[in-house]
Amino acid sequence: MLTFRRFTMIILILLVSLNLWSFVSKKSTDGFIHDHVTLFCGLLLTVYCGISLAMAFLPCTNFHHPVICHGTPDGKSVALTFDDGPDPIKTPLILEVLRKHDVSATFFLIGKNLAGNELLVKRLVDDGHLAGNHSFSHSGWFDLFSAGRMRSEMMETDRLVNQITGKSPLFFRPPFGVVNPMVSKALKNMHWHAICWNIRSLDTIDRDAQKTSHKILRQLQPGAIILLHDHTLFTQHHLDDLISSIKAKGYGIVPLDKLLNIPAYAL
Ligand SMILES: [Zn+2]
DSSP, X not given: OOOHHHHXXXXXXXXXXXXXHHHHHHHTTOOHXXXXXXXXXXXXXXXHHHHHHHHHTOGGGOSSSOOBOBOOSSSSEEEEEEEEEOOTTHHHHHHHHHHHHTOOOEEEEOGGGOTTOHHHHHHHHHTXXXXXXXXXXXXXXXXXXXXXXXXXXXXXXXXXXXXXXXXOBOEEOOGGGOOOHHHHHHHTTSSOEEBOOSEEOOTTTOOOHHHHHHXXXXXXXXXXXXXXXXXXXXXXXXXXXXXXXXHHTTOEEOXXXXXXXXXXXXX
16 A cells, blocks of 8 residues: 555655666766656655645545544444534534434534533543544644644544533544544654544535435445534534435434444554
């Protein structure tokens, strides 16, 4: 599997080889490689930066860091995950729908949203749902932060969730699903599992709820992790129908720890 480390090594070897070749050709034939070595090095570096950047937006390739995007395909279970909460108005509506269907889900919580929503988060966990970590700030600049700053955000959110629920999340969902070398460094040797998804509902941008539902149902497969958000109109108005349709297709809906067979919290 091509990882960032291996890719960096390959590019370094190519750069060194190119320069050595250029040196040799200079002494012998003064050839083409020598004449264009700067151009080739520039091209290699451009390819390196371009591929590294693109892969940060494709976390399930595991290029920058091992990321879990689905469960095992045994059985017919899927997991619903809700990002960007808690929201004092919208999250309780989701909890009602989940309760109606007797379904447990996973909520990736933003640390800065926890203040004032302590009872809601406690209720969420008491209802059998899982609380995961979705950074503290969910800043638009998060992916440019240093690894140390990312890690302190994650630890702060863990601390707050623990203060409310007595549990420390092991599941971390990177903001915007971006996993770059800094995110990888922040996660290195730490306890979190990076969790993304293999069904992106695009509920934050789709205006056509029926299309969104169809898209999710069309991609449904055993072990799927479905990405939704607490605050979207789709979730508010169509979660009920979505769950009914998923069940009608014979799928069970389980929290992530059951789907992945990995504990959701530190002991
Ligand atoms: Zn998010």
